[in-house]
Amino acid sequence: MPDPFSDDANSRSGGLLAQMAPGDNAPPLSVSEISNLLKRTVEDRFGHVRIRGEISGFKRAASGHCYLALKDDKALIDGIIWKGTAQRLNFAPEDGLDVIATGKLTTFPGRSKYQITIESLELAGEGALMQLFEKLKARLAGEGLFDPARKRALPYLPRTIGVVTSPTGSVIRDILHRLADRFPSHVLVWPVLVQGEGAAAQVAAAVRGFGAMPEATRPDLLIVARGGGSIEDLWAFNEEPVVRAIADSPIPVISAVGHETDTTLADFAADRRAPTPTAAAEMAVPVRSELLASVAELGARANLAVNRAQGLCRERLEARAQRLPKLQDLLSPQQQRTDDLGERLRAALGLQLAHARGALGRVSGALRPAVLDGRAGLARERLARLQLDPAMLERITARAGERLAGLERVLAQLDPDAPLQRGYARVESADGRTLLDRVQAAGEARLMLHFRDGVLDVVPIDNAAGGAGASSARAPTPRAKPKPAEPRQSSLF
Missing domain, CATH: 3.40.50.261 (Succinyl-CoA synthetase domains)
Structure with missing residues (x-):
């Protein structure tokens, strides 16, 4: 029985460290390597596929790429539509649409997932088209685009x-x-x-x-x-x-x-x-011929209405004209009255002429030469009796002289230069105004002092340049004495 703890036993059953067995041709692969192998295998095997399924989880990224999933009742596969392909689609993908996607399968190593890169997307039959039609119709109708109130009348012509x-x-x-x-x-x-x-x-x-x-x-x-x-x-x-x-x-x-x-x-x-x-x-x-016929018919109806109205008015006028009296009957009283007035006028003119002749005879009798000579003699007598009385003229002249003397005395009393003879002086401004108080005089740039023997042009001390008053004497200006008023001749009557 072999020793389980011997070196040969460890090499056959595996130990803590990975070792290459003699004759082994399957070296270990990294995760990236196996992912790339899977990617190539899938893309080579499924380089062109058509998948039918229902769109789920559709979304469009800010970059323009679209992400979705195709599913049926048993499985699901992710899909991606690149921006350029998405712009060429004939419809806008939505969740729930039954579509056929054409593209290639690939893997996404970052998540160990496989997906389809969609190159074209088609609706799976007319049913899917009608489904998309109804969805779009409901959405646009909700915005009011199909509201009958928005419909406008077509122009007639x-x-x-x-x-x-x-x-x-x-x-x-x-x-x-x-x-x-x-x-x-x-x-x-x-x-x-x-x-x-x-x-x-x-x-x-x-x-x-x-x-x-x-x-x-x-x-x-x-x-x-x-x-x-x-x-x-x-x-x-x-x-x-x-x-x-x-x-x-x-x-x-x-x-x-x-x-x-x-x-x-x-x-x-x-x-x-x-x-x-x-x-x-x-x-x-509209139909042009029908329109012309309609216009012609309307014109005929208008003419008929006008003619009918004219005929009716003509009939009414003739009926009323028959009821009017004849012109001779209307004018005969006036003609008779005119004849009567003509006769009366001729008689009145003859009578007025006779009265005028009588009045002329009466007036012409008073204009005889003897009467005129008598009236002229009476006028000469009245003129001879009308003579001027010298005593009356002297009295009138005396009264006028007394009135003139009184006026001269009043004028002498009111003369503003009369007090100058008694040592007074009169102060005037440069524009000839008589100044009555010191405040007015101090406000003037120049003053003229009127004395008995002339006028002195002075400058007030407050206004003199250099603090010294300047004065200049001017030759006395003789004042024109008032002419005595000529005596007025009193009325002779």
Whole structure:
């Protein structure tokens, strides 16, 4: 029996230290090495896979990368969508969507996990599309984008119509042909993709582009149109950017996407939904021939109404005219009265002429030369008796002299220079005002003192320069004596 504690036994059963057994070709690997081996193995074996599952835990990082998990009722696998791939997706991933992810499997050594790097993401059938459709519809409806109160009335006769559609499809030809049949109008076409990658962005940009045009040149009405197709073909018109652009458009919008049985979110956001593009053209404009016929009918009705009113008025006028009296009957009393007044006027003129002749005879008798000579003699006698009395003139002159002497005495008493003869002086300012007190005199720059024999120009001591008063004598200014008033001649009467 071998010794269990011998060196040979320890080498066969393993000891405390790791040892390479003779002939062993499996050296120990580090964690990183085994992780890298697993990574290469998984990527080589599963370099291209398609996985169907339900999205769970979707989130978009600040870097633009998206992280999610795909699950079914028994298993779960993590997934990542790099930023560049996420920007090319045809729809916005959401939790609960059933999708098919295409990509490659890889491992994340930092957590010993495997995951799928998604290169494309597709909805798993029409059911998933309808599920996404309903979710987006409910969210946008909650924001009020489909509120009927936001709908605007279409213009009755738009001058310019903008059409957002593919320039090569049959839709634009149908619209133009229908407009030409009904009412030829000016049409602006904004060519866009109507399906596939980038279609939603182009449609939204076209709607906003029409709305950003100057108001004088932009269309009065927009038609967003596309032919029929599957829900996948029409999906661009379910995209949120398109729906928001239509809802925000300042121009009324008609949505004509697909056939009558097709419904998109653009139909809910538009002001009017048309079952087909041709029906949209019919909604946009009236029928020109019908409009002309309607105008002609209205014109005929207006003429008929005018003629009827004129005829009725004519009948009423004729009926009332028959009840009016004849002109001869109305004027005969006035004519008779005119004749009577004419006769009375001739008689009155003759009588007035006779009175005038009598009055003239009476007046002309008083104007005889003998009467005039008598009146002239009486006037000469009165003039001879009217002579001037010298005593009366002397009395009038004496009274006037006495009045003049009294005035001279009053003038002498009121003369301001009279006290100067008795030794007084009168103080005046430079502008000729007589100063009555010292305060007024001290405030003047120069003073003039009037004496009996002249005027002295002085400066007050308070205002003199150098503290000494300066004075200058001026020759006496003779005052003009008042002329004696001439005696006034009293009235002779």
